[in-house]
Amino acid sequence: MWRFAALALLAPATASADRVESEALGHLDRGVAAYRLADYPTARRELDAAIDLVPDRANPYRWRALTELAQHDCTNAIIDIESFLSRVPADDDRIAELATARDRCVATAKVTLAPLPPPPPPRHEPALYEHWWFWTAVGAVALTGAGVAYGVTRHDETTLPVVHCSDTGCT
Amino acid sequence: MLLALASCATDDPCDAVSGTCVTLHIASATVASIDQLELDLSWSDHHATTTLQPAGDLPLVTAIAIDGTAPRLAVVAAGKLSGHVLGTGANAAMLPDHTDVDLVLVKPGACTAGARYCGGDKLAGMADTLYECNAGGVPLARGECAAGCITMPADNDECAAVSGPCKENSLYCGGDKVTGDPQQLYRCVGGAGVPVMTCATACVVNAGDDDSCR
Numbered sequence: 528m529w530r531f532a533a534l535a536l537l538a539p540a541t542a543s544a545d546r547v548e549s550e551a552l553g554h555l556d557r558g559v560a561a562y563r564l565a566d567y568p569t570a571r572r573e574l575d576a577a578i579d580l581v582p583d584r585a586n587p588y589r590w591r592a593l594t595e596l597a598q599h600d601c602t603n604a605i606i607d608i609e610s611f612l613s614r615v616p617a618d619d620d621r622i623a624e625l626a627t628a629r630d631r632c633v634a635t636a637k638v639t640l641a642p643l644p645p646p647p648p649p650r651h652e653p654a655l656y657e658h659w660w661f662w663t664a665v666g667a668v669a670l671t672g673a674g675v676a677y678g679v680t681r682h683d684e685t686t687l688p689v690v691h692c693s694d695t696g697c698t
Numbered sequence: 699m700l701l702a703l704a705s706c707a708t709d710d711p712c713d714a715v716s717g718t719c720v721t722l723h724i725a726s727a728t729v730a731s732i733d734q735l736e737l738d739l740s741w742s743d744h745h746a747t748t749t750l751q752p753a754g755d756l757p758l759v760t761a762i763a764i765d766g767t768a769p770r771l772a773v774v775a776a777g778k779l780s781g782h783v784l785g786t787g788a789n790a791a792m793l794p795d796h797t798d799v800d801l802v803l804v805k806p807g808a809c810t811a812g813a814r815y816c817g818g819d820k821l822a823g824m825a826d827t828l829y830e831c832n833a834g835g836v837p838l839a840r841g842e843c844a845a846g847c848i849t850m851p852a853d854n855d856e857c858a859a860v861s862g863p864c865k866e867n868s869l870y871c872g873g874d875k876v877t878g879d880p881q882q883l884y885r886c887v888g889g890a891g892v893p894v895m896t897c898a899t900a901c902v903v904n905a906g907d908d909d910s911c912r
Contacts, residue, residue, distance in 0.1 A: 556846045559818060559825035563789055620808050685754035689711055693765040697739055697746040
């Protein structure tokens, strides 16, 4: 008799857990879809919601880490990568991808931790980089480089025939 | 402006196409060249696969022209060299605005041939779509899951039911009031779906009537 009573007590809890799981899955799906469309703010919002609902699950941390990496937010990405790694078995296929990304992030962080420059002497001629036009020129060169690289990359693409799709299939 | 000029200089294969067209850019950090590009394409309730035979190295560009309109085109690709899959990737275009898609080929996941997985779970694909693992090529879409795709740790993944309960003895596609494979027809028995048959091309949801194979 007591078993039935216990089951009766457990049933609402199980239904509630299923609802939470289902809601979390919805957030995860929407987060992943937004990530794939490069809509990173939406992805992050949805994945935040998924993690709030099921903080013990690994996959939302993985997707949020990937989103943060796409946003060049290494600080939070490293935290989420560690959260993911601590929740999956050692032979999980996805570990290598995120461990590599984490190492890259850590390396990047080290580069940015350059020692502070020594204080300037009391009187001196302005250094090259102190001229207003220096950073303008650096920006222009960087922009040109990015533009050329983008153009060259795109221009290097080998063009394949167009695929035509209709109700009967694609050819 | 330079960026704009650089991109203007690119030949877009969609320029030669009237109607719905998505430009697909295929690149990879790990795969240098392929001799076959298998594509699995899903739009509206249609699904098709096709193979292109690139003669050069990556990156590649192609265009997908679709008859009529669709809210979304989902693409999964497998790059092969001498019959071996070197990389797979997936992405989707929300139409009509999003008509330029980047697809990055990465090392394929370790899925079991013939088993079904949600996209991103051991194979490349969209997270809201169920796929069949195809060891020799591109993952094959079984169908989009309207209520989301459920990852099952020790079994085939499946589409969640849109709503429930199902009506006793009625027929449903997986994901429509019964969880399951969207390309499989189920009979509702005791509130759950019992497989009846696998549809050769697609399972069609018929509002107010039994679902059916097309």
